[in-house]
Amino acid sequence: MSLLCADSPNLMATLADGGVELLWHPSLSERSGEDVVTLLEDCIAGRQALDVLCVEGAVLRGPNGSGRFHMLAGTGRPMIEWVGALAARAQHVVAVGTCAAFGGVTAASFNPTDACGLQYDGDAAGGLLGADFRSGSGLPVINIAGCPTHPDWVVETLLALAMGEVAPDSLDALGRPRFYADHLVHHGCARNEFYEFKASAEKPSDLGCMMEHMGCKGTQAHADCNLRPWNGQGSCTNGGYACISCTEPGFEEPGHPFALTPKVGGIPIGLPTDMPKAWFVALAALSKSATPGRVRTNATADHLVVTPAIRKTVRK
Numbered sequence: 001m002s003l004l005c006a007d008s009p010n011l012m013a014t015l016a017d018g019g020v021e022l023l024w025h026p027s028l029s030e031r032s033g034e035d036v037v038t039l040l041e042d043c044i045a046g047r048q049a050l051d052v053l054c055v056e057g058a059v060l061r062g063p064n065g066s067g068r069f070h071m072l073a074g075t076g077r078p079m080i081e082w083v084g085a086l087a088a089r090a091q092h093v094v095a096v097g098t099c100a101a102f103g104g105v106t107a108a109s110f111n112p113t114d115a116c117g118l119q120y121d122g123d124a125a126g127g128l129l130g131a132d133f134r135s136g137s138g139l140p141v142i143n144i145a146g147c148p149t150h151p152d153w154v155v156e157t158l159l160a161l162a163m164g165e166v167a168p169d170s171l172d173a174l175g176r177p178r179f180y181a182d183h184l185v186h187h188g189c190a191r192n193e194f195y196e197f198k199a200s201a202e203k204p205s206d207l208g209c210m211m212e213h214m215g216c217k218g219t220q221a222h223a224d225c226n227l228r229p230w231n232g233q234g235s236c237t238n239g240g241y242a243c244i245s246c247t248e249p250g251f252e253e254p255g256h257p258f259a260l261t262p263k264v265g266g267i268p269i270g271l272p273t274d275m276p277k278a279w280f281v282a283l284a285a286l287s288k289s290a291t292p293g294r295v296r297t298n299a300t301a302d303h304l305v306v307t308p309a310i311r312k313t314v315r316k
């Protein structure tokens, strides 16, 4: 469904330009019912080439490993069988979204449907296809994690596959395409000035950085959401909501309310990636002592109260 938001440029034109022929998509294709079953059977039998199998949503192994919680209508076969048979034929297998990649929200709590990802069960390799699975290309499952996933991540992955530009080192340790997973959500966030001075939001709608109190995990979450805005300009943090790290396995059960930062001794538990705790504590203390009044005031307001001073740019 996220892919349907890839509207600029036009999704179908972009795929066509990249040489991607869409065999079938549940929302975009006219084919349905027996036609689709025939297409899937042709792929499994090798009568139809299958370059890329994209799966969205967790796969449900329950009850008792039968997969019968999720049947493909009219076939009498569970989806896990269809997915397994198609994956064995596909040149590339792509998990679209965190549920398909790691299990996601569907696998939360006591996981009554025994949901998992295609090649991961949370952060443990395995899942439906197994840790050793490799598609026809020799690659593991490509995990375009995100809840939802960014439409451009899907399009860019498909185009890169069509151009033969995805190699093992194009993926990170969790199988995510590095073109987006080598970034952090924090990169490019409009609240960066507030972060620098640890000028923090204290309630929803405040303009300040949401790391200290409001649960933001942008300094730990792998994604380029603030470098590649959604629908041209949006992102969670731009919209005033903390990053909940939705591209990471296990994000669905953080062990605390999403919009609340867990702390020990007043220090956030989830410190920025790559930063030792002592450094963060020292930097935070220094930053807070040097916070400009403008930044401190605006951090707890819902609109700019103090604007930046105007200084002469030409000195004579």
Ligand code: SF4
Binding pocket: 185, 186, 187, 189, 190, 191, 192, 195, 208, 209, 210, 211, 216, 217, 218, 219, 237, 243
């Ligand atoms: S709100 Fe989150 S992403 Fe934005 S600057 Fe603060 S920690 Fe970084």
